[in-house]
Amino acid sequence: MRMSKKVAAILAGVTVGAMGHTLAASADSFTDVPKDHWSYEALDYLAREGIIEGMGDSTFQGSRAMSRYEMASIVAKAMQKGGGSFGDKAVLDKLAAEYAGELDTLKKRVAAHDKDIQELKEKADRFQLHGLARVQMGNDNGLKNDGYGGDYNNRFYMDLEGSLKVNPYATARFTIEKNARFRDREYLTTKVVRNDKSANNQPYIVERAVSGEDRDNANNDANHNGSISNIWVELALGKNHDWYTNIGRKWNGIGMQNLLLGGQVDGVATYHAIPKGKGWWFSAQYFKPSADWSETVETVKKNADGIYEVTDTRHYTNRAPVAAVLDFWGPLGKYVDANVAYARVIQHTLDENDLKSGFYSGARNFFGLDLKVKPFKDLSITGSIVKSDADVNKPYNNWAQNGHANRDLAVKVEYKGTDLNKVGSYGLYAKWVDLGCLADLGHDDEWATREPTGINGVRGWYYGFKCVPWKNVEWETMYANLTENTNNSWAGATTHNRRILRSWLDFHF
Incomplete structure (x- = not known):
């Protein structure tokens, strides 16, 4: 042979x-x-x-x-x-x-190794971590107005998101966020005015400043202090496992620009593609926004010895409403996408005779509409409107600005965009807003210009650009020229202009 x-x-x-x-x-x-x-x-x-x-x-x-x-x-x-x-x-x-015996032994060893590798891979896939670390600097004259504090300009920030795969159709998720401020003027300082007068007939004013040791703790920044801020479960339900459902506490946005809702909520939401809907989806949601706010009112009176003392202390909580939402979104032809949402407050405790109880605005119904037009390959224009039935003439809304306090408007123009895997990719944007204080269910807007300054109306322009200098690193710079209102009229004495310049690097991992 x-x-x-x-x-x-x-x-x-x-x-x-x-x-x-x-x-x-x-x-x-x-x-x-x-x-x-x-x-x-x-x-x-x-x-x-x-x-x-x-x-x-x-x-x-x-x-x-x-x-x-x-x-x-x-x-x-x-x-x-x-x-x-x-x-x-x-x-x-x-x-x-x-060599049949040795070959058989080798096959068994290879099979055992393959099994060990597969089990190790499955264990590694069950638990995953990702997120971003941010280095941010800037200047914001809004921090100097009306005694309001802020912490969103100069900071180190991390968003850590984790997931644990329970089975093929259930995943538990959580987020941890941490702000670390590094500019002294951004310490939170509040002024508390007591009800009674002092000996010189002036209101009692108590300054409450936060020390450097305390400024990042849970009492002053509950959602960004390094503790677990959100916990929820993602489920794939139904016969075909195509009803995607979230249960728990998480950040939630409704609308293309998150005007109707953009913040942390507690509740349940399910998402499903509309059968034969040509790309349209719908969502049904039931939740309570984590937008409660509270205050403590102390009554100070002069006792028999002529000394002022606190005679009564009351704590009031203004709770966000429990709401149900229907949300629909999808394409309208080749160049237009749409989002239509309706929210109904189904649990409301507002008592007009007790202005300290219940959700502050009295709104029952909320409507949102978004349209996104893409006339060219790299250009898109998004317009959004939100309207509530809050009555601006009611006594409990007399703190809000006149006119359109129950309406939000926003228009955003975007050119190109970034791809974290493509070094050199970039995007430009400009955004105009006219935001009331009674139009939405809750907000935690992306640039922190409505919060934490406590204003009740914002309008103006944002301009920005972003680019990818290195893989998985995004650099963004934003400038805003805004008018903010803190009284009941845009022309009121406390209306002021706000100029914001911020730049940050996001390191995604």
């Missing part, structure tokens, strides 16, 4: 000796096998075919004896190569029969 070059090379390799554990391109990689060695041609063929390997230190170590398991490994690799002549197959069959 005539043997081909491949079988001859295999048998030559057996005669020479050893095989190792790391791949080599050819015998040229073996420093201890000179080209004039009698086995060079056979070893070079075996190495190029991937049948024999070196020892990992650029040597072949052909002087030591080859074990039967090493020989069996060579035979197995040769058999995996396939092809060849009838003579090749006959010789390999004989070699396979000779």
